[in-house]
Amino acid sequence: MTRPSVRESRDAASDVPRGERPRSLRRLAPPAMILAGALVIVGLSFLLPPFRNYQLATVGAYFCVTGGLTVLTGLNGQLSLGHGALMATGAYTFALAQNRWLSLPVSLVAAIVVTTVAGLVIGLAAARLRGPYLAGLTLAVAVVVPSVTSTFDEIFNSDQGLSVALDPPPGTIPVEQWQAWLCWAGALLSTSLLAVLVRGRFGRDLRAVRDDETAARLAGVDVARTQVAAFVVSAACAGLSGALFAVLAQSVSPGAFPLTLSLFLLMAIVIGGLGSLAGALGGAFLLVALPTLAQAVAEGTGSPRLEGNLALVIFGVVLVVVMLAAPGGLASIRFRRRRTS
Amino acid sequence: MATDDVATDHVATDHVATDHVATDHRPDELGLHHISVRFGGLTALDDVSLRVAPGRIVGVIGPNGAGKTTLFNIVSGFVTPSEGSLTLGGRPWRPRPHHLNRLGIARTLQGVGQFNGMTVLENVMVGVRGRHAESEAWTALERCGVTRFAGDRPGALPYAVRKRVELARALAARPRILMLDEPAGGLDADEIRWLAGLIKDVGITVLLVEHHMDLVMSVCDEILVLDFGKPIALGTPAEISADPRVTEAYLGTAA
Numbered sequence: 199m200t201r202p203s204v205r206e207s208r209d210a211a212s213d214v215p216r217g218e219r220p221r222s223l224r225r226l227a228p229p230a231m232i233l234a235g236a237l238v239i240v241g242l243s244f245l246l247p248p249f250r251n252y253q254l255a256t257v258g259a260y261f262c263v264t265g266g267l268t269v270l271t272g273l274n275g276q277l278s279l280g281h282g283a284l285m286a287t288g289a290y291t292f293a294l295a296q297n298r299w300l301s302l303p304v305s306l307v308a309a310i311v312v313t314t315v316a317g318l319v320i321g322l323a324a325a326r327l328r329g330p331y332l333a334g335l336t337l338a339v340a341v342v343v344p345s346v347t348s349t350f351d352e353i354f355n356s357d358q359g360l361s362v363a364l365d366p367p368p369g370t371i372p373v374e375q376w377q378a379w380l381c382w383a384g385a386l387l388s389t390s391l392l393a394v395l396v397r398g399r400f401g402r403d404l405r406a407v408r409d410d411e412t413a414a415r416l417a418g419v420d421v422a423r424t425q426v427a428a429f430v431v432s433a434a435c436a437g438l439s440g441a442l443f444a445v446l447a448q449s450v451s452p453g454a455f456p457l458t459l460s461l462f463l464l465m466a467i468v469i470g471g472l473g474s475l476a477g478a479l480g481g482a483f484l485l486v487a488l489p490t491l492a493q494a495v496a497e498g499t500g501s502p503r504l505e506g507n508l509a510l511v512i513f514g515v516v517l518v519v520v521m522l523a524a525p526g527g528l529a530s531i532r533f534r535r536r537r538t539s
Numbered sequence: 540m541a542t543d544d545v546a547t548d549h550v551a552t553d554h555v556a557t558d559h560v561a562t563d564h565r566p567d568e569l570g571l572h573h574i575s576v577r578f579g580g581l582t583a584l585d586d587v588s589l590r591v592a593p594g595r596i597v598g599v600i601g602p603n604g605a606g607k608t609t610l611f612n613i614v615s616g617f618v619t620p621s622e623g624s625l626t627l628g629g630r631p632w633r634p635r636p637h638h639l640n641r642l643g644i645a646r647t648l649q650g651v652g653q654f655n656g657m658t659v660l661e662n663v664m665v666g667v668r669g670r671h672a673e674s675e676a677w678t679a680l681e682r683c684g685v686t687r688f689a690g691d692r693p694g695a696l697p698y699a700v701r702k703r704v705e706l707a708r709a710l711a712a713r714p715r716i717l718m719l720d721e722p723a724g725g726l727d728a729d730e731i732r733w734l735a736g737l738i739k740d741v742g743i744t745v746l747l748v749e750h751h752m753d754l755v756m757s758v759c760d761e762i763l764v765l766d767f768g769k770p771i772a773l774g775t776p777a778e779i780s781a782d783p784r785v786t787e788a789y790l791g792t793a794a
């Protein structure tokens with residue numbers, strides 16, 4: 199065994215001035231982040247044609263859910279295959295509330311609240327489960343939630359789903375631009391809240407539980423409560439995301455939230471870089487870009503039926519390539535460069 | 540009556556204002572009373588009683604599998620005793636792992652229990668509740684001589700540094716009772732000397748499980764010897780090293 203150089207460090211310790219101690223570089227204030235993000239989005243939305251604005255909006259809607267999922271899976275180590283189902287919960291709640299009260303804020307809040315409660319229930323069960331058992335539980339959620347819609351078909355209108363009544367955008371703003379603003383308002387708000395949350399005590403607790411439950415307990419972390427909290431926060435984001443998708447599609451149906459959606463979400467955050475909100479943004483972008491690419495390829499080769507599977511294939515290939523080239527995901531590439539420079 | 544109350548109040552307030560240490564009401568006295576633990580057919584602890592008095596350094600030794608870690612698991616609430624009870628500060632107590640930190644009890648794990656996904660500084664900050672987590676963490680890192688590793692991930696560091704980081708995390712919350720499970724395991728002579736110094740100077744109640752006899756004998760006020768879960772001796776280091784039952788237990792397992 200080589201002699202570790204602890205003793206030198208003991209002497210060196212005293213002459214490390216407090217000011218020079220390493221600090222996290224990512225200390226941009228959240229209000230500044232929101233403002234900068236909002237300016238970029240609003241600016242972009244005036245430049246982009248309607249369809250691109252629609253895609254921009256979709257990235258924002260995805261960013262809500264990937265942000266929450268990367269906190270749950272990346273920072274707290276809880277795998278969820280049920281986030282597609284949580285999005286469905288948010289979307290249906292939004293649709294029902296909207297068709298009844300026709301008030302966007304009320305429906306959005308309702309979607310978040312109901313999904314958060316669902317997340318609390320799942321989280322309470324999940325906190326007792328580990329590894330494959332947890333995956334199994336969330337898989338069950340993914341299967342059961344859509345089937346609820348066909349069981350209570352007088353409320354949810356079964357496979358056809360519900361159309362969503364929406365007020366027209368204010369003034370003369372095109373629908374797609376309005377959607378982009380809405381989705382990104384939700385995305386920026388929820389992900390900045392996440393950023394604030396995970397930066398401090400809660401974030402440390404999340405990661406401590408992920409890394410070593412026993413040591414975390416001894417350090418005073420209530421493991422079960424931390425895990426439930428992570429699920430609740432993550433579910434709230436999924437609920438908001440689902441509601442935004444309902445706004446985008448102006449309808450909800452069980453087919454919009456299949457199990458493959460949950461798989462895509464997981465792949466997206468892994469490719470982006472688990473546990474990183476920047477990675478979640480990258481993942482959200484890929485969730486829109488890769489299916490578009492698949493569509494183009496399928497049309498190019500003249501086999502439109504290939505399209506659905508091709509997206510999965512492309513995602514799989516990207517996942518493998520990224521994992522080989524940068525096991526920490528896309529976000530880690532940038533990080534590594536910064537460290538070596 | 541009323542004047543009495545006022546007077547007491549007054550004294551108490553004075554006390555708070557002038558004497559910082561006396562405001563720390565976290566208990567530092569630990570009692571184990573006739574503790575037995577059975578795992579199925581295996582008796583891991585058999586009627587163990589021990590009083591750890593405030594400020595004392597109490598060692599727990601015994602061959603592999605004697606039940607030392609199980610004893611720690613009892614005190615930290617990971618294992619519920621089949622029989623017997625615990626007291627903390629003289630009061631009956633049912634420990635829960637995540638309450639220890641708040642009660643002023645810190646424990647390190649056999650080997651290292653670390654959060655490899657965060658920096659050394661963050662690792663130590665996990666152990667400190669409250670607003671001053673960062674400065675308290677720095678103080679603990681300084682005390683353990685590992686400030687210069689603050690920004691590193693523990694997984695990449697030498698074993699001895701990781702052990703020190705774990706100690707720093709245990710000390711960061713300024714505990715009143717410190718439980719160390721084989722802190723010298725895997726360390727060289729220099730490191731062990733440093734560790735002995737730290738234990739002697741730490742100034743709080745210490746419960747030390749350790750195989751390294753020189754360390755145990757040099758730092759402990761009192762030593763409990765376990766063999767197959769049974770307490771076979773309890774006394775000062777001098778008494779323990781002269782006790783024939785102890786040498787027998789060790790030779791018996793060595794043969």
Ligand SMILES: Nc1ncnc2c1ncn2[C@@H]1O[C@H](COP(=O)(O)OP(=O)(O)OP(=O)(O)O)[C@@H](O)[C@H]1O
Pocket residue numbers: 578581583601602603604605606607608609610649
């Ligand atoms: N959770 C458990 N379930 C079943 N058996 C256990 C459990 N924990 C400990 N044991 C058993 O109890 C006995 C005492 O184990 P313990 O870990 O307390 O020994 P130890 O004195 O710490 O040994 P070492 O010096 O090797 O660390 C061993 O036989 C062990 O296998």
Ligand SMILES: [Mg+2]
Pocket residue numbers: 607608609649
């Ligand atoms: Mg042990």
